[in-house]
Amino acid sequence: MIAENMRVVEERICAACRRAGRAREEVRLVCVSKTKPVSLLCEAYNAGGRLFGENRVQELMDKQPQLPGNIEWHMIGHLQKNKAKYLIGRAAMIHSVDSAPLAETISRLAVQAGTVMPVLIEVNAAGEETKFGISPENAETLVRELAVLPGIRVKGLMTIAPFTENPESNRRYFRLLRQLSIDIKRKSIDNIKINELSMGMTGDYEVAIEEGATLIRVGTGIFGER
Ligand SMILES: *Cc1c(COP(=O)(O)O)cnc(C)c1O
Numbered sequence: 001m002i003a004e005n006m007r008v009v010e011e012r013i014c015a016a017c018r019r020a021g022r023a024r025e026e027v028r029l030v031c032v033s034k035t036k037p038v039s040l041l042c043e044a045y046n047a048g049g050r051l052f053g054e055n056r057v058q059e060l061m062d063k064q065p066q067l068p069g070n071i072e073w074h075m076i077g078h079l080q081k082n083k084a085k086y087l088i089g090r091a092a093m094i095h096s097v098d099s100a101p102l103a104e105t106i107s108r109l110a111v112q113a114g115t116v117m118p119v120l121i122e123v124n125a126a127g128e129e130t131k132f133g134i135s136p137e138n139a140e141t142l143v144r145e146l147a148v149l150p151g152i153r154v155k156g157l158m159t160i161a162p163f164t165e166n167p168e169s170n171r172r173y174f175r176l177l178r179q180l181s182i183d184i185k186r187k188s189i190d191n192i193k194i195n196e197l198s199m200g201m202t203g204d205y206e207v208a209i210e211e212g213a214t215l216i217r218v219g220t221g222i223f224g225e226r
Contacts, residue, residue, distance in 0.1 A: 001224070003047040008221075013205070016206040028214065032055075032223075033054060034054050052074070095198050095215075100146070120154070147192045171207050178197060
């Protein structure tokens with residue numbers, strides 16, 4: 001079942017890339033495996049999945065040692081400062097940095113460990129009260145604050161679009177994120193090279209690809225309902 005789901009998702013990614021005139025290699029699929037048992041993650045791995053996303057630190061720590069070492073693990077969920085230490089050396093990227101204090105914590109821990117942590121700035125593009133993320137207006141300021149921190153490298157922006165039955169209704173939020181990244185790039189901030197746009201989930205990843213996503217985060221479409 002997982003292999004078949006992966007095949008369908010892959011086909012749709014290819015079709016969306018074709019529509020957008022983009023190369024397939026520009027888009028990476030994050031298999032969002034939260035709440036799913038290791039046996040299903042193995043199926044996804046055997047079907048070619050090499051990039052997994054978890055939204056809880058503990059779950060990532062539990063699963064990682066049970067799976068092959070050539071998997072890249074991304075933290076995609078809200079992160080508390082006191083859990084950040086567990087991600088150093090485990091997560092290849094943190095998608096959910098939305099405050100300077102959190103970034104400072106990651107920075108300090110990474111420096112202590114002698115590594116650099118790639119991060120994305122989570123932007124609350126639709127201004128939903130229930131969602132984490134910095135407002136689009138404040139994103140550039142946060143990028144500037146993070147640019148001077150050692151041990152942390154801002155790679156791009158991430159957003160969680162509203163839940164909707166109609167993916168077209170989220171196109172404007174994906175456009176907003178992409179425009180925001182272009183605007184920030186134009187500022188040529190020292191130390192900052194933002195090339196990643198993490199946007200699009202099961203319901204709307206094709207629209208997100210059309211609007212420039214480089215990382216799509218697909219859970220239900222691969223692993224079924226949670
Ligand atoms: C759960 C989750 C996803 C995947 O959602 P689906 O709709 O199941 O594809 C993507 N991004 C984040 C941040 C999530 O928490």
